[in-house]
Amino acid sequence: MKNLKLLLFSLLMTTTLLAQKGYDIGDVATDFKLENIDGNFISLSDFTQAKGFILIFTCNTCPYAVAYEDRIEALNKKYASKGYPVVAIMPNDISIKPGDSLAAMKKRATEKGFTFPYVIDREQSIFPQYGATKTPHVYILEKENNTNIVRYIGAIDDNYKDASMVKTKYVENAVDALLNSKEVSISKTKAIGCSIKI
Amino acid sequence: MRFFKYFIFVFLVFGCIPHQKELEVYDFQGIDSFLHQKDSKVHVVNFWATWCAPCVKELPYFEQLQENFEKDVEVLLISLDFPNQYETKLKPFLKKKQLKSKVIVLDDVNMNTWIPQIDSKWDGAIPVTLIYNKNKRQFYPQSFTYDELVNEVQKFLN
Numbered sequence: 467m468k469n470l471k472l473l474l475f476s477l478l479m480t481t482t483l484l485a486q487k488g489y490d491i492g493d494v495a496t497d498f499k500l501e502n503i504d505g506n507f508i509s510l511s512d513f514t515q516a517k518g519f520i521l522i523f524t525c526n527t528c529p530y531a532v533a534y535e536d537r538i539e540a541l542n543k544k545y546a547s548k549g550y551p552v553v554a555i556m557p558n559d560i561s562i563k564p565g566d567s568l569a570a571m572k573k574r575a576t577e578k579g580f581t582f583p584y585v586i587d588r589e590q591s592i593f594p595q596y597g598a599t600k601t602p603h604v605y606i607l608e609k610e611n612n613t614n615i616v617r618y619i620g621a622i623d624d625n626y627k628d629a630s631m632v633k634t635k636y637v638e639n640a641v642d643a644l645l646n647s648k649e650v651s652i653s654k655t656k657a658i659g660c661s662i663k664i
Numbered sequence: 665m666r667f668f669k670y671f672i673f674v675f676l677v678f679g680c681i682p683h684q685k686e687l688e689v690y691d692f693q694g695i696d697s698f699l700h701q702k703d704s705k706v707h708v709v710n711f712w713a714t715w716c717a718p719c720v721k722e723l724p725y726f727e728q729l730q731e732n733f734e735k736d737v738e739v740l741l742i743s744l745d746f747p748n749q750y751e752t753k754l755k756p757f758l759k760k761k762q763l764k765s766k767v768i769v770l771d772d773v774n775m776n777t778w779i780p781q782i783d784s785k786w787d788g789a790i791p792v793t794l795i796y797n798k799n800k801r802q803f804y805p806q807s808f809t810y811d812e813l814v815n816e817v818q819k820f821l822n
Contacts, residue, residue: 529715529746562717600789621788625773627747656779658744660716661789 488597491653495521495607495614498592500555500585503572508553508583510607510614517549518608518617518644520637523598525556526574527565528660531601533626535578538602541622541637542582550606550641552582557593557601560586562663593662600659606640606650617644620655687750689769692778698740698768699782702798705738706820708813709794711770711782713744714757718807719791723761725810729817730765736821739765744790747771795820 489495497510510519520541524531542552558566568586575584587593596605597619606618618640623632640650701707710726712719723741730739741763745754750769758767772778779786783803786792793804793813797820804816 529749533746599787621776624776626775627773631773655776656786656788657775658779658788658790661718661791663717 488595489605489616489619491616491619493616495605495616496592496595497614498555498587500587500592501568502583502585503568503575508585510553511612513551515549516551516609518606518641519614520545520550520552520641521596521605521607522552522554522622523557523593523596523601523603523605523662524554525558525563525566525601525660526570527558527563528601530626530657530659534602534622535580537622537629539578539580539582542580544638545641546582548641548645550645554580554582554584555587555592556584557587557590557598558663559590560588590664598662600661602659604637606637606644608644617650618653621657624655626657687755687769688767689747689750689771691772692770692774692781695742695768695770698742699794699796701738704798706733706736706795706797706817707738707740708817709740709742709796711742711744711790711792711794713790714749714753715745716790722791722808723763725808725813727764728810729813732814733817733821737817741765741767743767743769745769 499507499509502508510516513519522538524534524538526532538552538554546552556566556571560567564570571584571586598605602622604618604620604622605616607614608617618637620636622635622637623629624634624636625632634652636652636655639652643650699709708726708729710719710722712723714720726739726741729737743754754769775788779788782794783792783805785803786805789805791807793806793808795802795804795816800820802816808816
């Protein structure tokens with residue numbers, strides 16, 4: 467009995483550890499049902515016309531996320547009509563970051579004129595599955611036989627400070643490649659961000 | 665006499681203004697030597713920013729460590745604050761806290777190049793800490809309590 471308990475415990479630990487690792491390129495990404503700023507619940511499966519998604523874990527309160535707000539909106543303007551809409555997910559615990567509450571998200575989205583869904587991972591159950599650790603943290607997904615395959619993980623571009631000084635637009639390049647049925651040449655990038663508050 | 669008065673005036677005005685320390689700002693190449701010192705000390709390098717709440721929370725533990733292990737440990741705090749907040753946020757923060765540990769600032773947008781050079785496991789979230797001496801180094805993508813920090817440093821002291 468003791469051995470069985472130990473075995474179960476080890477299994478549980480292993481699954482937890484695996485779950486914490488998150489997705490790699492080529493993995494199937496989970497769908498979700500999360501509340502949007504307009505009160506409706508959003509799932510990836512709702513986007514029947516989409517070819518894929520630019521999924522961005524972001525928030526109101528992180529200066530890096532704020533620095534990228536306009537660029538995230540521009541991505542949606544450019545790619546939603548081409549089949550790659552932006553879906554933004556706010557992953558922080560709002561008891562630690564009250565500035566990221568649904569009401570605050572709605573306010574910020576209205577001020578900035580966001581045209582993409584901005585949903586809240588209130589139970590904090592989605593971001594760990596993806597393996598998101600910070601804001602902003604981008605996952606580009608490609609729809610394939612009704613599943614969503616991870617094609618890119620990382621930063622939006624290579625200059626958080628100044629959009630006009632960007633040399634490589636990682637996300638745009640990746641989506642352009644997918645739209646042209648090509649391989650994504652840079653599929654993983656790293657950037658400083660604010661750790662997700664749990 | 666008039667000259668003397670003038671001298672006193674100048675002395676009072678300039679002598680009484682508290683010395684405002686200038687920030688040491690580097691690009692990644694510039695901080696590289698701080699990450700590879702070959703002396704006998706244990707180097708504790710913490711990446712932080714004033715906008716990062718868990719970073720600010722653990723700063724006192726690094727200060728405490730520096731104070732209690734003054735002879736054997738050198739703490740270095742590398743700020744990742746935004747350049748446009750040096751004057752408004754970082755400098756006032758440093759002035760208020762009067763940190764004993766050395767503080768330098770890293771300003772290098774080329775993150776996808778330098779983050780993996782610090783550690784391949786680092787995905788960019790802060791706080792993170794690097795502990796090293798001339799023989800070994802370890803990277804910690806986590807927050808610390810004082811006891812945890814001392815515990816890790818002890819492994820380098822023995």
